[in-house]
Amino acid sequence: MDLSSINWILLLASLMVASTPILLAAIGELVCERAGVLNLGVEGMMITGAICGFAISVETQSATLGFIAAALSGAALSMIFGFLTQYLLSNQVATGLALTLFGLGLSALIGQGYIGIKGLEIASLHIPLLSDIPVLGPILFRHDLMVYVSIAIVAATWATLKYTRAGLILRAVGENHDAAHALGYKVIRIRLMAIAFGGACAGLGGAYLSVVRVPQWTEGMTAGAGWIALALVVFASWKPWRILVGAYLFGGLSVLQLNLQAAGLKVPVEYLSMSPYLITILVLVIMSSGRSRAALNAPAELGRSFHASS
Amino acid sequence: MTLKTLLAGTALAVGLAGAAFAEDKTKVGFIYVGPIGDGGWSYEHNEGRLAVEEHFGDKVETIYQESVPEGADAERAMTQMALGGADLIFTTSFGYMDPTINVAAKFPDVKFEHATGFKRADNVSTYSARFYEGRAVQGHIAGKMTKTNKVGYIGSFPIPEVIRGINSAYLHAKKVNPDVEFSVIWVYTWFDPAKEADAAKALIEQGADVVLQHTDSTAPQAAAQEAGNVITFGQASDMADYGPMPRVSSIIDNWSPYYIQQVQAVMDGTWTSVDTWDGISTGMVKIGEITDAVPADVKEEALAMVEAIGAGEYHPFTGPINKQDGSAWLAEGEVADDGTLAGMNFYVEGITGEIPQ
Numbered sequence A: 001m002d003l004s005s006i007n008w009i010l011l012l013a014s015l016m017v018a019s020t021p022i023l024l025a026a027i028g029e030l031v032c033e034r035a036g037v038l039n040l041g042v043e044g045m046m047i048t049g050a051i052c053g054f055a056i057s058v059e060t061q062s063a064t065l066g067f068i069a070a071a072l073s074g075a076a077l078s079m080i081f082g083f084l085t086q087y088l089l090s091n092q093v094a095t096g097l098a099l100t101l102f103g104l105g106l107s108a109l110i111g112q113g114y115i116g117i118k119g120l121e122i123a124s125l126h127i128p129l130l131s132d133i134p135v136l137g138p139i140l141f142r143h144d145l146m147v148y149v150s151i152a153i154v155a156a157t158w159a160t161l162k163y164t165r166a167g168l169i170l171r172a173v174g175e176n177h178d179a180a181h182a183l184g185y186k187v188i189r190i191r192l193m194a195i196a197f198g199g200a201c202a203g204l205g206g207a208y209l210s211v212v213r214v215p216q217w218t219e220g221m222t223a224g225a226g227w228i229a230l231a232l233v234v235f236a237s238w239k240p241w242r243i244l245v246g247a248y249l250f251g252g253l254s255v256l257q258l259n260l261q262a263a264g265l266k267v268p269v270e271y272l273s274m275s276p277y278l279i280t281i282l283v284l285v286i287m288s289s290g291r292s293r294a295a296l297n298a299p300a301e302l303g304r305s306f307h308a309s310s
Numbered sequence B: 001m002t003l004k005t006l007l008a009g010t011a012l013a014v015g016l017a018g019a020a021f022a023e024d025k026t027k028v029g030f031i032y033v034g035p036i037g038d039g040g041w042s043y044e045h046n047e048g049r050l051a052v053e054e055h056f057g058d059k060v061e062t063i064y065q066e067s068v069p070e071g072a073d074a075e076r077a078m079t080q081m082a083l084g085g086a087d088l089i090f091t092t093s094f095g096y097m098d099p100t101i102n103v104a105a106k107f108p109d110v111k112f113e114h115a116t117g118f119k120r121a122d123n124v125s126t127y128s129a130r131f132y133e134g135r136a137v138q139g140h141i142a143g144k145m146t147k148t149n150k151v152g153y154i155g156s157f158p159i160p161e162v163i164r165g166i167n168s169a170y171l172h173a174k175k176v177n178p179d180v181e182f183s184v185i186w187v188y189t190w191f192d193p194a195k196e197a198d199a200a201k202a203l204i205e206q207g208a209d210v211v212l213q214h215t216d217s218t219a220p221q222a223a224a225q226e227a228g229n230v231i232t233f234g235q236a237s238d239m240a241d242y243g244p245m246p247r248v249s250s251i252i253d254n255w256s257p258y259y260i261q262q263v264q265a266v267m268d269g270t271w272t273s274v275d276t277w278d279g280i281s282t283g284m285v286k287i288g289e290i291t292d293a294v295p296a297d298v299k300e301e302a303l304a305m306v307e308a309i310g311a312g313e314y315h316p317f318t319g320p321i322n323k324q325d326g327s328a329w330l331a332e333g334e335v336a337d338d339g340t341l342a343g344m345n346f347y348v349e350g351i352t353g354e355i356p357q
Helices: A008-036 A042-060 A063-087 A094-112 A136-140 A145-163 A165-175 A177-182 A187-213 A225-235 A240-262 A267-290 B002-024 B041-059 B072-083 B093-105 B133-147 B159-178 B193-205 B217-226 B255-267 B296-310 B339-341
Strands: B026-031 B058-067 B090-091 B110-113 B124-129 B150-155 B181-186 B212-214 B231-235 B247-253 B277-280 B285-288 B328-330
Touching: A008 A042, A008 A136, A008 A145, A008 A165, A008 A187, A008 A240, A042 A094, A042 A177, A042 A187, A042 A225, A063 A177, A063 A187, A094 B058, A094 B212, A136 B231, A145 A165, A145 A187, A165 A177, A165 A187, A165 B072, A187 A225, A187 B133, A240 A267, A240 B181, A240 B277, A267 B072, B002 B090, B002 B193, B026 B041, B026 B072, B026 B181, B026 B255, B041 B058, B041 B339, B058 B072, B058 B247, B072 B090, B072 B093, B090 B093, B093 B110, B110 B255, B133 B159, B133 B231, B133 B247, B133 B285, B133 B296, B150 B159, B150 B193, B159 B181, B159 B339, B181 B193, B193 B212, B255 B328, B277 B339
Parallel strands: B026 B058, B026 B090, B090 B110, B110 B124, B124 B277, B150 B181, B150 B212, B212 B231, B231 B247
Antiparallel strands: B247 B285
């Protein structure tokens, strides 16, 4: 084994890129869950965003339009979920699972004509001055725009939830929808907006895979990233900045796994591949044991339907 | 159900069966491991299928199923094809080996052709191409062109076919560049662009300026293109979209002549279970155009090697070659026999790392 052959600076840099899809999807799901809605359809919305983003970016030769289309398609798909769960009061878990299956099928259908097509080349930004800082420059300041957009979304989500009235109302709806309703807030409308935000972020995350990271379209290319994003929200105990840490941890493990192999580490790759999931389980066990249960931080109305007359 | 509808149904069924019989088309099925648009392995098998259709026209009907997982689901897909009246079924990935044997035992009248495997039966043939001949050429170019002396290799599964390719490429890179080192990443998939791209990036980050792939998508080519100064080779298909840089050459699988020949044999009733393993000499393995990114003298040497292998004058596994543990494998001038090559489960001397078990 020769760990010195691993270029740690580049490893950390590619970690940020590898983590961006799950970071985006997870922050969207976090907002959705803070409003009290559990949407298990993240994977389906991601993959739909991936194909829509890829298709539009190839057709228009514009990555920006691709990402906008991805966000819109993710939001549109999430509205199916929103309509079913908020107006028809269907079970959120079952509807979310159905949304995932639907999204996988829909994306495969849309993607028929896009298999094997080359994607756009997205240049990385070299932020002037900052990117020339030794060590930190290459790690932090030489990525494509979406990496920074994703971090900005995390920051904005944190600030909104913590400091604004809108954030307070959103949390109120998630903690006690009856009380929020009694105060005159439109619970269903607020939840629908949260669901749409979640869908748009998931779509962006999927599009980051197909437009920037690979860049190509293949069926099922999200390969379970949506589920990792869901676990990440719990892992982060519904706090935005912890999502960032968690996403980089998970992304880092998958990149490290490949690098260790290339460096000739004699550990069976199966262990390395399963390590992100093992750590998730481990953290969940640690978190939910003991008195200061982080699980208590879960929104009180998570997964429960609201109906004004009941 | 009344007697009348029963009779009508029977009459209809008999009529349909009669009509089907009258057409007398040979039905040929194909099972693909990836989508036909992968631009690599499955794409070339599908090109072979299209060549069969073009060659035989109305006399043949082809069916295919893509992205069939290796394992139990493959058995289901094959059974469905056999029940659907296929006369000949090509199963085109190593992992279909046991499913093919199992299904073939249930349908003794259907002929099966399994690619890259080693298990045969009365109605199961195997066929493969000597990709390692092409790997020798790649190894030569890689050894000559690498500046960092690091060559990255994306392996799919640790099976003989892939290990043979790694050994062949390494031997020929080492021959022209004694300092060359190989890093192998196993991704455990034939087709997963995201994973292949990440693997290529990891190899490039660790200083590899040549990336060889034994996976089917073009994602590693895209990753190399982004990195700029890295060269790659098209795998299974030409992948010419990525030339002249990073793709400097390729191994192209050309299945069409073989598929046409075997379909003909089924039509003539002369089909028998055979083991076919052809290489550059018969055209089953082709070397894609070597681009101008390769220096002229290196290109010339590579073409000379292609020529020598094609003419049977040179075998890529010619001794002296030791195994990784230092024990002797081939003596001076000795040539590897097909049996050992077909079951190759060891690295040759000089490759670091272990083959995952």
